[in-house]
Amino acid sequence: MEFRIKRYYGYVIASIISLSLPFITIGGNHIFLLSFDKKQLHLMGTAFDMQELYLMPFILMLLFIGIFAVTAIGGRAFCAWACPQTIFRVIYRDLIETKLLGLRKRISNKQREPDYSKKENILKRVVAILIWSVLALIASANLLWFFVPPEQFFDWMINNPMEHTITLGMLLGTAAFLIYDVVFLKEDFCVYVCPYSRVQSVLYDEDTLQAIYDPKQGGKIYDDNHEKIVFKKKDLAEDEDCVACQQCVTVCPTHIDIRKGTQLECINCLECVDACTKVQGKLGRETLIHWSSTSEIYRGNKTQLFRKKTYMYLAAIAAIFVMLVIMGGKKEYMLLNINRGTELYKIKDNNRVINNYSLLFQNTEPNKHTYKLEVVGEYAGKVDIKRFTSLTLSAGKKAKKVIRLSTSERLVDDATKDTPLTVMVKAYAIDEPERVVIYRKMIFFYPRSD
Ligand code: SF4
Ligand code: SF4
CATH class of the missing domain: 2.60.40.10 (Immunoglobulins)
Incomplete structure (x- = not known):
């Protein structure tokens, strides 16, 4: 199964969890709710008052160290497999624009922008933005449900929205941002805005899993100064397998050429791996782009998923989790x-x-x-x-x-x-x-x- 399809399954699971979580209560309390109105934090069905927010640093530490650990092991796996930005872009570009409206020709070509000189395409774009606007409003409401419980949110928004202008403003403001972000900013958000893309390089090591082109197998396409030196198959040696079809480039949502090496813009979606697997598969060969580590591809060593860094992250997460449970157990009910x-x-x-x-x-x-x-x-x-x-x-x-x-x-x-x-x-x-x-x-x- 292609990585792209596996990612879609991941998106469905992430969306179901995100949409249903705010509605689940245990003994009248939510699984996660940070209510500024009630000045309470609900965690796993237990309500903590604002004076008891000593748990918050532990939750934030778990979140950050968890993301660092995932990045050290699986690169920007979060970006491609669970980040709302990527999920929203896939829904808008691949589902609405490509599959539903035919505004784009193929999911495998993300570089080619629709031809807006045609009136029909302008109309389709308006329809795409309208469909996305409805979904953006739902996504915005979903985010707010972690701060305003859904039962209260619906009561406020249906019965007297003008008495709750902050919530209404947050709902509309977030939805407006999501429309701008997904329709106009696109992957530039991942490349230029998201701080996570800036820190990821310091978290990577030789055993971090990522999309990697194997120049030994496919041939060196770029020189050491990142200048492209191969444009056609004929420029490569007999035993170098890249056919210079550019499929891995056209499919890339962040518009990079992975044959240049590891790049900040790569969100680890592995669509280039899928593309090359198809191309080389037709020729009876293995993909030239692997989901692997630099240690394995460049040095021939086996990727060490469990290494010193991994153990240290796991130990830190376990220690913080134990502290969270102990501190949570000391909760006072008055x-x-x-x-x-x-x-x-x-x-x-x-x-x-x-x-x-x-x-x-x-x-x-x-x-x-x-x-x-x-x-x-x-x-x-x-x-x-x-x-x-x-x-x-x-x-x-x-x-x-x-x-x-x-x-x-x-x-x-x-x-x-x-x-x-x-x-x-x-x-x-x-x-x-x-x-x-x-x-x-x-x-x-x-x-x-x-
Ligand atoms: S190079 Fe592009 S297509 Fe390949 S994993 Fe990175 S972001 Fe995805
Ligand atoms: S998809 Fe594979 S064969 Fe085609 S250009 Fe990319 S690396 Fe070369």
């Missing part, structure tokens, strides 16, 4: 911030010592909870919580409470200074005390004994 009052302490009748605190509770769950507080640990039964019995909060709500810690016991006997003690407090939801529970340390000042 928020409680504690601030001490300005006064150090008060002494009431019977030498009762009081410290004041301001507590900010937040219910970060999708359902209502009633919270309780109790002193645990060393000072349980010795220090009491006053002015707080329980607090009921609806989903997502916050409330402030001023409470007192009070004790009539002699906790410290020190005549020289006031002593700060650490009192452990447990806050929990009475309906789910095992899961929705957090512990906080409160500094309690006990006065000097005189």
Whole structure:
């Protein structure tokens, strides 16, 4: 099967995942959602509040190191097999312009632009842009669903779009950019705009898989200064197999000649490999362009997929993933911030010592909870919580409470200074005390004994 067809299967899978993921929820939370409106991050069905965004750096590290690892192993595999830019260009150029409207003659010739001196072709172009505009709007909405949950997005856009002008503007702005990008900017985006193409060369090594022309098998077409020296088959030796048909050049979406060697513009789509496989296959020979490494093609060594660099990337990814799981496991299902009052302490009748605190509770769950507080640990039964019995909060709500810690016991006997003690407090939801529970340390000042 041609690499091009395999890529199409990859695109279908990537599109299904991308379109369906925002609709999948676990226990009311999304697989991935970064909601600026709700100030929440949903990850694998768990909701994290903005105060808990310590997970975000781990996710970004996983993303970047993952892309570096994929590039070191498979070159710009992401570009050709999963990048939305490439998928959109294939949909527009190969499906809409070539297959549906016949504006372009063949998928195998991406160099030849349609003849717009013909009225019929102008009309076809307008139709192509209209079809793509609808798809661009869907793609734009799909992107927004990772920031605005689809149920809310449809409610806003259908019932009162003018009250949500930022979302509406993002939807239309992104769609407009996609139209400009796919119809007019084309692969220039990959070559000149995308920062990934700039960094890829530093990530490559001799074992990186990429599209490579074998000059030993096909003949040297360019000299060491990248000047073309062979234009016709007759300029090559008998045992050099390139027939100078240019099929590998005309099929290339980024308009390069891979026979020149590795180039920044190559997105690893492997369509040149398909083209040469066909040409040389008809002559009963093997392709001259391989999906291989420079080590294998130029030096005859076997490509080392698993090498020191690969292991280091895998180890880094595994370590970050473990940290992400550990940090995610420490998630708290409610928020409680504690601030001490300005006064150090008060002494009431019977030498009762009081410290004041301001507590900010937040219910970060999708359902209502009633919270309780109790002193645990060393000072349980010795220090009491006053002015707080329980607090009921609806989903997502916050409330402030001023409470007192009070004790009539002699906790410290020190005549020289006031002593700060650490009192452990447990806050929990009475309906789910095992899961929705957090512990906080409160500094309690006990006065000097005189
Ligand atoms: S040289 Fe062109 S056709 Fe070949 S893999 Fe690179 S981008 Fe694709
Ligand atoms: S497709 Fe193969 S035979 Fe034709 S020009 Fe390219 S490398 Fe040579």
